[in-house]
Amino acid sequence: MSPDERWFPSHLREIAPDECLELLAAHEVGRVAYSDERGPVVLPVNYSLDRDTILIQVSPHSVLARHLDAAPASFQIDDFDDYSQSGWSVLVRGQASYVDTADLPDDQARPHTWAEGQRTLHIRITPHDISGRRLLSA
Amino acid sequence: MSPDERWFPSHLREIAPDECLELLAAHEVGRVAYSDERGPVVLPVNYSLDRDTILIQVSPHSVLARHLDAAPASFQIDDFDDYSQSGWSVLVRGQASYVDTADLPDDQARPHTWAEGQRTLHIRITPHDISGRRLLSA
Numbered sequence: 001m002s003p004d005e006r007w008f009p010s011h012l013r014e015i016a017p018d019e020c021l022e023l024l025a026a027h028e029v030g031r032v033a034y035s036d037e038r039g040p041v042v043l044p045v046n047y048s049l050d051r052d053t054i055l056i057q058v059s060p061h062s063v064l065a066r067h068l069d070a071a072p073a074s075f076q077i078d079d080f081d082d083y084s085q086s087g088w089s090v091l092v093r094g095q096a097s098y099v100d101t102a103d104l105p106d107d108q109a110r111p112h113t114w115a116e117g118q119r120t121l122h123i124r125i126t127p128h129d130i131s132g133r134r135l136l137s138a
Numbered sequence: 139m140s141p142d143e144r145w146f147p148s149h150l151r152e153i154a155p156d157e158c159l160e161l162l163a164a165h166e167v168g169r170v171a172y173s174d175e176r177g178p179v180v181l182p183v184n185y186s187l188d189r190d191t192i193l194i195q196v197s198p199h200s201v202l203a204r205h206l207d208a209a210p211a212s213f214q215i216d217d218f219d220d221y222s223q224s225g226w227s228v229l230v231r232g233q234a235s236y237v238d239t240a241d242l243p244d245d246q247a248r249p250h251t252w253a254e255g256q257r258t259l260h261i262r263i264t265p266h267d268i269s270g271r272r273l274l275s276a
Contacts, residue, residue, distance in 0.1 A: 011253060011254070029225070031216070035173045038231065040171035040211065041171075041229070042169060043229070044216050072177025074180055078182050089182045115150070116276070
């Protein structure tokens, strides 16, 4: 991905993978993306970072459960400020798969979902690519 | 899409299409999603709302130009508050296509991009589905 794909190079900085992981560890809402027969879908979710993987918790009857079983998926977080016209984004590309309960981390490292509901299914997105960009103020 | 896919029904409200368009008209940064051979990709962009379509402006040599030429695409905006654990999201699913200069709206209705650069190509996402959800505080 060339630096000018989203932002002009003069005000763009790549975010190193380590800092991408720090940003992922510091937030709790992101967006998961999958593709169905009509194209890509982007939905907000609570998540946690487990080592370098993304954990989300869903209902087994949800559209996310249906589309994130051994499937390509992305996970994205960002933050922008309208006043300074600056911000950053992190994109995790990888593979989503169901998680056996035995493979879940301790409670505190699991996602804390804001919404109630029977979210008994955990899904892990294992990255093959983590990238980030920062747009500085002009 | 059933109401419990993202949030538990008790705190979830559907956002009517008219209000989705109002939210889209009131913001200037969103996320465009496309699919390539490795799965979905989500990238932040400035945009404008032109009637019920999304306009973005890109470099003709960018990855977005390459993947948004007569292709399925989505556009997403959201806003969440960590403290009240509430927020909303709007998802536009549609078809992306290049825009002839003659079909562009007046300057003020075109996207205003924060980043500099030779963004001579406009892309329009024409929706076939606009949906939104609001998560109320518990």
